[in-house]
Amino acid sequence: MACSSFMNLNASSSQWINQRSIPSCPFSNRRIFLVRAGAYNDELVKTAKTIASPGRGILAIDESNATCGKRLASIGLDNTEANRQAYRQLLLTTPGLGEYISGAILFEETLYQSTTDGKKFVDCLIVQNIVPGIKVDKGLVPLPGSNNESWCQGLDGLASRSAEYYKQGARFAKWRTVVSIPCGPSALAVKEAAWGLARYAAISQNNGLVPIVEPEILLDGVHPIERTLEVAERVWSEVFYYLAENNVMVEGILLKPSMITPGAEHKEKASPDTIANYTITMLRRRVPPAVPGIMFLSGGQSEVQATLNLNAMNQTLNPWHVSFSYARALQNTVLKTWKGQPENIELAQKALLKRAKANSLAQLGKYSADGESDHAKKGMFDKGYTY
Template sequence: MMSSTALKPTFTGPRVPVAKSSRAAPSRVAIFRVRAGPYDEELIQTAQKIASPGHGILAMDESNATCGKRLDSIGLENTEANRQAYRELLVTTPGLGQYISGAILFEETLYQNTTTGSTMVDELNKQGIVPGIKVDKGLVPLANSNNESWCQGLDGLAQRTAEYYKQGARFAKWRSVISIPAGPSPFALQDCAYGLARYAAIAQASGLVPIVEPEVLLDGEHDIDRTLEVALEVWAQTFKYMADQKVMFEGILLKPSMVTPGADSSKREKPEVVADYTLKLLRRRVPPAVPGIMFLSGGQSELEATLNLNAMNQKPNPWHVSFSYARALQNSVLKTWKGQPENKKAGQDALLKRAKANSDAQQGKATSTERFRVLLRKHSF
């Protein structure tokens, strides 16, 4: 039987050196392509203009059905003429541009004229307010989930955003939602984050600054720690997918929910606690490159939304921490106007006072909560 060593080949001749190839070895240095879109500079300028000190966004992008509910609350029929009258009241408020830098419109409003013949877009531009547009197509049930929703509207979005840009819009909004009582399920979180990232990439390609809004709904009995836990996961996935889609962070704005307990929680938190938790979320998830964080009021009262915003701006942070409020700016307006032409000026005064109060909060001008409550009462009806 042969040993294993006998199977090994032996070399008795001299070793012949192998000639080295004259070709240079391929470079191992990776080549990175730097993103450079046709609208990059404009996107950055638009985002910075909206995120300017003392300014925030007026969210007036309610669908016709939702606007109808607002009108019904003051006894008005949901007709185009009544919607026009109310939206005209908002966009023609004298001096609004002192406190409002952007207005989110519904598609009807973007193409709508005022009763004097000017366009709603022109009225906003006169005051230096950037017109924006809601581009999602609303929430629908998410199959095989725990009564969760997903946001539709990606089909045809590139064509629609290009047309909105031509009409004068310079930023966009897309709202998805996450429900804490529903879990939330992992695939609902993923769908929310991915949809927002695709929308943001498409909007930027059309010249619109995307407002990214994964709203963590207030529904539920959960405490503030549970809200923070879910919000951290939502924003981790959202930024991951936006990075994958090569979204330019300097040309976006965020519209997060504040970190609060659920609406049915037995424990309410002071503005200082809400501010601490919300800023903790931002510091852990949001790159400083993002120019503006425009919070939604998310079912909070006018008082709560403004007090919480003020508390956040009492603390140092690298962003423009501001507001993108709908009801928290408009509730007093509707109650004052009541659909009566003779109340138009009073309604506009109410809007101006609410905008001024939130502008003060954006700058953290109140030195104490109690003092700010007094300030807010002066700006409220």
């Protein structure tokens, strides 16, 4: 087969071509992978494009029960299922939320819960054209042989769990692993993060779920922004190598990267324009344009800072939908407004809509921080944060 003919094959082809059969091709020393046709391919692409729709992003409410308990404790509430349900009901039943939010990542408990009047949370989302998603990893544990680093567990039984989540209405998945710059990071930790994400992504796609690929580079550290860029490029290079090894269809994934910032304890802070420049540089060097959406995490930034940085990234034309997948940067003011009091639900929902609209405008490159409260400008970095 001629090299030119080989390169023009449609990416959805079910063929698998070994580069040894095309010795005349100048790319013959590379691994070249074509996506095998899968039962869910068309649906995966449609789901990814729905989530990556203009002016919309993801509401992440996938905190574990323990972490949700910490949030509730901050407003004086006990960590009970009823209180967790009440808070998630406040979020998921907010009128008009679908105008700004295209997807919601749920914890397993929430995926199977209903409102107090019996309506499934999944249905509350669907009626607003919000795609239900599900956190599928089982959390971080120590990685033996590393520099005091972690790896993410949860591959055992993932296929059967994913099939059940799909039946329940979930259409995308989230798997979070982390990389620590102060810990090196070690080659072992980077490889483990990339391989685990790739295996999870392949399993998710095989069960109809669009995988969000999230190797979070933690904010912890005193390093400059140049060091963050260096590590991010290394991590994402490994991630896409192993995604290819596992035959993952990139048109049916979403990414959830960290923004390229200095370490949280670095002596100099970076402006939104600087962060945007470094972040977009990393993406252009490492991420194929076929990826539909880049849904950034906030990682402990203040509500306003996360929105300003996103807005700056959307001042230039990008080949991807550059948007948000925020947890604390959407919820912090909401939680403080609610205070666990039924009479504050409407005000809290208005606070959620305000933050969601602000990030919607940032996705379109039209946000201004004029009129933002001091509380929304307060950073939320927590050294050694776990959830």
